[in-house]
Amino acid sequence: xxxxxxxxxxxxxxxxxxxxxxxxxxxxxxxxxxxxxxxxxxxxxxxxxxxxxxxxxxxxxxxxxxxxxxxxxxxxxxxxxxxxxxxxxxxxxxxxxxxxxxxxxxxxxxxxxxxxxxxxxxxxxxxxxxxxxxxxxxxxxxxxxxxxxxxxxxxxxxxxxxxxxxxxxxxxxxxxxxxxxxxxxxxxxxxxxxxxxxxxxxxxxxxxxxxxxxxxxxxxxxxxxxxxxxxxxxxxxxxxxxxxxxxxxxxxxxxxxxxxxxxxxxxxxxxxxxxxxxxxxxxxxxxxxxxxxxxxxxxxxxxxxxxxxxxxxxxxxxxxxxxxxxxxxxxxxxxxxxxxxxxxxxxxxxxxxxxxxxxxxxxxxxxxxxxxxxxxxxx
Amino acid sequence: xxxxxxxxxxxxxxxxxxxxxxxxxxxxxxxxxxxxxxxxxxxxxxxxxxxxxxxxxxxxxxxxxxxxxxxxxxxxxxxxxxxxxxxxxxxxxxxxxxxxxxxxxxxxxxxxxxxxxxxxxxxxxxxxxxxxxxxxxxxxxxxxxxxxxxxxxxxxxxxxxxxxxxxxxxxxxxxxxxxxxxxxxxxxxxxxxxxxxxxxxxxxxxxxxxxxxxxxxxxxxxxxxxxxxxxxxxxxxxxxxxxxxxxxxxxxxxxxxxxxxxxxxxxxxxxxxxxxxxxxxxxxxxxxxxxxxxxxxxxxxxxxxxxxxxxxxxxxxxxxxxxxxxxxxxx
Numbered sequence: 001x002x003x004x005x006x007x008x009x010x011x012x013x014x015x016x017x018x019x020x021x022x023x024x025x026x027x028x029x030x031x032x033x034x035x036x037x038x039x040x041x042x043x044x045x046x047x048x049x050x051x052x053x054x055x056x057x058x059x060x061x062x063x064x065x066x067x068x069x070x071x072x073x074x075x076x077x078x079x080x081x082x083x084x085x086x087x088x089x090x091x092x093x094x095x096x097x098x099x100x101x102x103x104x105x106x107x108x109x110x111x112x113x114x115x116x117x118x119x120x121x122x123x124x125x126x127x128x129x130x131x132x133x134x135x136x137x138x139x140x141x142x143x144x145x146x147x148x149x150x151x152x153x154x155x156x157x158x159x160x161x162x163x164x165x166x167x168x169x170x171x172x173x174x175x176x177x178x179x180x181x182x183x184x185x186x187x188x189x190x191x192x193x194x195x196x197x198x199x200x201x202x203x204x205x206x207x208x209x210x211x212x213x214x215x216x217x218x219x220x221x222x223x224x225x226x227x228x229x230x231x232x233x234x235x236x237x238x239x240x241x242x243x244x245x246x247x248x249x250x251x252x253x254x255x256x257x258x259x260x261x262x263x264x265x266x267x268x269x270x271x272x273x274x275x276x277x278x279x280x281x282x283x284x285x286x287x288x289x290x291x292x293x294x295x296x297x298x299x300x301x302x303x304x305x306x307x308x309x310x311x312x313x314x315x316x317x318x319x320x321x322x323x324x325x326x327x328x329x330x331x332x333x334x335x336x337x338x339x340x341x342x343x344x345x346x347x348x349x350x351x352x353x354x355x356x357x358x359x360x361x362x363x364x365x366x367x368x369x370x371x372x373x374x375x376x377x378x379x
Numbered sequence: 380x381x382x383x384x385x386x387x388x389x390x391x392x393x394x395x396x397x398x399x400x401x402x403x404x405x406x407x408x409x410x411x412x413x414x415x416x417x418x419x420x421x422x423x424x425x426x427x428x429x430x431x432x433x434x435x436x437x438x439x440x441x442x443x444x445x446x447x448x449x450x451x452x453x454x455x456x457x458x459x460x461x462x463x464x465x466x467x468x469x470x471x472x473x474x475x476x477x478x479x480x481x482x483x484x485x486x487x488x489x490x491x492x493x494x495x496x497x498x499x500x501x502x503x504x505x506x507x508x509x510x511x512x513x514x515x516x517x518x519x520x521x522x523x524x525x526x527x528x529x530x531x532x533x534x535x536x537x538x539x540x541x542x543x544x545x546x547x548x549x550x551x552x553x554x555x556x557x558x559x560x561x562x563x564x565x566x567x568x569x570x571x572x573x574x575x576x577x578x579x580x581x582x583x584x585x586x587x588x589x590x591x592x593x594x595x596x597x598x599x600x601x602x603x604x605x606x607x608x609x610x611x612x613x614x615x616x617x618x619x620x621x622x623x624x625x626x627x628x629x630x631x632x633x634x635x636x637x638x639x640x641x642x643x644x645x646x647x648x649x650x651x652x653x654x655x656x657x658x659x660x661x662x663x664x665x666x667x668x669x670x671x672x673x674x675x676x677x678x679x680x681x682x683x684x685x686x687x688x689x690x691x692x693x694x695x696x697x698x699x700x701x702x703x704x705x706x707x708x709x710x
Contacts, residue, residue: 073665079621088662091417092418111621129532170526
């Protein structure tokens with residue numbers, strides 16, 4: 001009996017040490033993603049791309065000899081759920097860094113406790129507002145200015161349209177774009193004649209479009225994602241606004257294709273090179289996009305690569321920071337992220353610094369159009 | 380021969396066991412929280428906050444038998460009131476909570492006075508509109524609420540400069556608020572006021588015939604529910620440190636209804652029991668990943684089928700069990 005107890009104790013100790021050793025050999029990356037709710041399209045792609053990136057890296061041996069494990073928790077696109085998920089990943093799963101999706105409010109709500117635990121966050125969303133939280137957060141979202149500049153520049157260079165209307169939803173990113181859009185219009189030779197808002201679940205924006213048309217807007221600069229873009233396109237057509245252009249913001253390819261079917265060449269959108277790969281000239285950017293697309297398309301076929309590419313890049317940035325820091329400790333990785341050299345990703349080039357926690361500093365956007373059911377660059 | 384168990388005026392511990400059981404269970408949960416990770420503390424913290432919210436809603440929906448789909452409006456008032464006063468103007472959190480609650484009570488009175496003359500579906504629609512209007516205000520009045528950007532930097536609850544720094548300290552306070560809320564609810568339910576509400580819930584014309592000021596009592600129940608909702612909103616803001624309009628959306632109404640009906644609407648402890656179950660159950664099922672929602676709904680439906688009066692509906696059976704035990708011992 002005593003002999004059996006001794007064996008059991010030895011087995012327990014071995015099991016414990018094996019678990020501990022396994023934990024030390026694993027680098028855990030937490031991800032709070034909206035797998036359901038308004039952010040589902042983007043965040044599902046974000047989660048899937050992180051898993052794909054981890055699988056690819058682990059096949060090559062991992063980072064610093066450790067396998068990478070992605071712990072993803074669904075925040076249902078709600079801040080309260082995000083807080084619970086973040087705390088679970090911190091205290092139960094003991095993740096060492098976060099690489100989270102596009103639910104800004106969820107990331108903001110959890111930022112306080114994440115920062116107190118000294119865990120860095122790489123985010124699909126904009127940065128939290130407080131400086132002490134921004135110190136630990138890094139955004140791979142293009143600054144709102146780039147989307148607007150690309151569209152204004154196109155109108156200025158390729159059309160006679162100088163009067164535009166801004167149509168925005170109330171999300172933080174769209175609100176930032178709306179303010180900037182009004183501010184920089186004059187500098188770019190444009191005039192904003194109407195600013196109208198809508199809710200993401202609005203089934204009709206005819207009233208807003210009618211006001212814009214009455215104010216003389218020749219193009220709608222839309223700021224916001226999802227089905228509302230298709231609704232806007234349908235409303236423009238139904239109202240008989242035959243000369244009005246619709247320029248949509250960064251979104252999933254499926255949305256673009258639907259809107260393009262309605263308005264044809266009058267529907268334009270901003271897109272990173274990876275979304276219309278033939279637009280990228282040969283060079284490092286093309287190589288990075290192709291490297292991602294090869295793995296992505298092998299697994300997901302013609303699924304839109306927009307959100308997936310950014311998630312892939314965010315993962316590679318974390319890996320680069322861990323390798324630079326030669327450590328997986330939160331503060332060391334945070335410091336390394338700030339001092340990474342310029343890195344060419346599949347979505348864009350990233351340039352972080354102690355003063356610059358929004359990594360995309362060069363405009364990565366092209367103007368695209370839907371032709372033959374495909375997204376192509378407008379030449 | 381007369382049984383002492385029947386004639387004795389001294390109540391044994393078994394007589395009170397049924398009443399004390401929920402308190403002990405709540406304290407046991409608190410004990411579990413205090414010895415657990417931050418994750419469990421967070422989940423229990425939200426359960427306590429929703430316990431306060433649902434207990435308030437129970438005054439209006441359970442005790443008084445009225446419909447309210449707009450209680451989230453008062454949680455938003457409390458939450459944003461506390462956030463603006465503390466993070467925006469540096470006020471003491473407890474003082475901010477009290478001011479926000481006072482404002483909510485005043486608004487509830489002003490809104491409730493004309494609205495509560497409505498009945499049935501009309502009252503339900505009016506309260507629903509109240510919730511939607513408040514939600515829209517939190518989104519659109521960005522100079523005050525910061526819209527979807529949300530309000531961050533809200534300090535933890537505290538008084539005279541002393542802040543509850545750790546989550547476990549905050550959990551103790553949240554549970555204390557929940558228990559205080561239930562205690563007040565219990566006292567009021569057993570009072571003349573509570574009996575008047577029960578009469579209104581049974582039949583408004585009959586209550587009026589008995590001399591009950593129906594409109595007045597309904598208004599007071601609505602205002603009390605608003606005060607609870609406001610306190611819950613303030614507690615949420617101080618617990619999380621961040622609020623945004625989504626927190627106080629229609630999902631809050633749906634969640635609180637689930638808590639009420641699952642725990643037992645019209646019972647004293649039901650709302651808190653429902654809040655704990657609805658908060659803990661999804662976490663217990665989190666491992667099921669994509670099937671989590673399916674399993675959660677199946678369990679909820681099963682509970683409602685087998686316990687149509689809510690989990691608190693089992694309370695008489697539990698009391699009977701203890702009483703039977705006492706009688707058996709006496710024999």
